[in-house]
Every structure is written in C-alpha cells, then in structure tokens.
Amino acid sequence: MNISSATFFRSAPDLDSCPDESLPEFAFIGRSNVGKSSLLNIISGKQGLARVSATPGFTKLINMFTMNKTWRLVDLPGYGWAHVARQDKAKFNQAVAHYLRNRPNLCLVFALIDSSLPPQKMDLEFVEWLADSSIPFVLVFTKTDKANRSTVQANIAAFSQRISEWCEKLPEIFTCSAVAKHGRKELLAVIDVAIAAYHAETEANPDQAQQTAKRSSQDPKASGRGAGAGSSHGKGTKSTRAW
Ligand SMILES: Nc1nc2c(ncn2[C@@H]2O[C@H](COP(=O)(O)OP(=O)(O)O)[C@@H](O)[C@H]2O)c(=O)[nH]1
C-alpha cells in the first residue's frame, strides 16, 4: 500500500469524545516507551507525525491520524509509566480499555512488546486481557536493533511459550525497528487485508458496527469485529482481570 497523505486528525481523552466512526481504525498499544509513536511514524511514512518522547507516559490522550483520507492510525496512551499517580493511571487505563472494547470501527490492535526484554508480567497480563475481551490483535516486537538476533528470537519464543499456556490460537507475530526502518511493509500488508475485510463486512451488513458496539458493551466475549488479518484469541472464560 502506498500512503499519499498522513495527517493528524484529533485527540480525545476517552471513547465518548472520539469522533465519527466512519473509517476503519488500527490502534497501537503497549508499555510506555515501547515505541508506539515511532512505529506509527514509520508506518505513515511521516516523521514527526506522532510525537516521540524519551519521557515515559508522554501520550495521555487517544491520538488519531488519518491515512489516505480513508483509514486511521490510533496512538494510545502507554501502560506502566511510573511517575503518574495511581489514581490517574487507573483512569487512563479505564478510558483505553473502554475504547478497545467498544469502538465499533476498530479493526485491529497492534500490541507492542520490547523485543530486547524477556517476557514482562505487565505485557503478559495485557495480552491476556485483550484475548479475554475478544479484541482482535497481533503482536509486534519492537526495537529489534537493540539486541542481537538470537536474544530477540529467544525473547519472542519465551513470550509465545507463556501465552500458549492459555491461548487457543497464537496471534500473528511481527517484528520492527524504527531505527533500522524494518517491519513497515509487513504491517501495511496486514492493514490492507484488514481494511478489505472491514469493507466486505460493513457492505454485507451496514448495521454491523452499531450492533457490535452494543453487543460488546454488554458482553465482551460477543464482539464480532476484526474479520481478516487479526482474529481474537479468547480462552472461553470471561475476564475479571484489570490491567
Ligand atoms: N533503538 C531503538 N529505539 C527506539 C525504537 N523505537 C523507538 N525508540 C526510542 O524509544 C523511545 C520511546 O519511543 P516512543 O515511540 O516515543 O515510544 P512510546 O512511548 O511507546 O510512544 C524514544 O527515545 C525512541 O527514540 C527502535 O526501533 N529502536
């Protein structure tokens, strides 16, 4: 896919403030500093579109960017920043969880994991929460330039092993590096497939988006979103976990 236009669209503190649901969306989530904004810039082909910061916890809003006037990339606040008060942390996380569970035009979530680290409890818990909530996602291991190849492979294998303990079907796994500019083509291909599936689904059933929103707010396991590239990876039990 060629990206001919990439523009900042809107910032929103929560789902209720998110603008129209007319375009398919792709959201980036992961720990603070994992490289969400950097990857968004690489995918959009526009450096500086999303603000990259060395200070963890910089993005506290849902930031939306429109690509080719037809689909959106969404930069979500990171989880796990240390210097934000506990109460604020819960509030941000709640807003993000609400967006992830109830945004009807959310096609696919890119869950970012730092490839230079062994499996982290917070990432494992978050991925389990995504699966429990039937939110379609793929895993993207970031910063592959930071560690040597065998360490990256070992960390990915260890993470896959941990989630295979409860996951029915392993999610798709990608790698990227904003420094080496690696991973863009593969992620754009996934987006391409998911957009086609989204349009096929909404054409077949124009009310689908509304119905899905309603269903998933009542029962997170009932979400029917994300046909195509991403699929959900539920365990068949309803989550009580908060992250
Ligand atoms: N070595 C390396 N550093 C990266 C990469 N991606 C991001 N960073 C750095 O990691 C820090 C956090 O990046 P940012 O994109 O703001 O992360 P976010 O908090 O998840 O949005 C910044 O200092 C980036 O320059 C990468 O692929 N490789």
Ligand SMILES: [Mg+2]
């Ligand atoms: Mg960021």
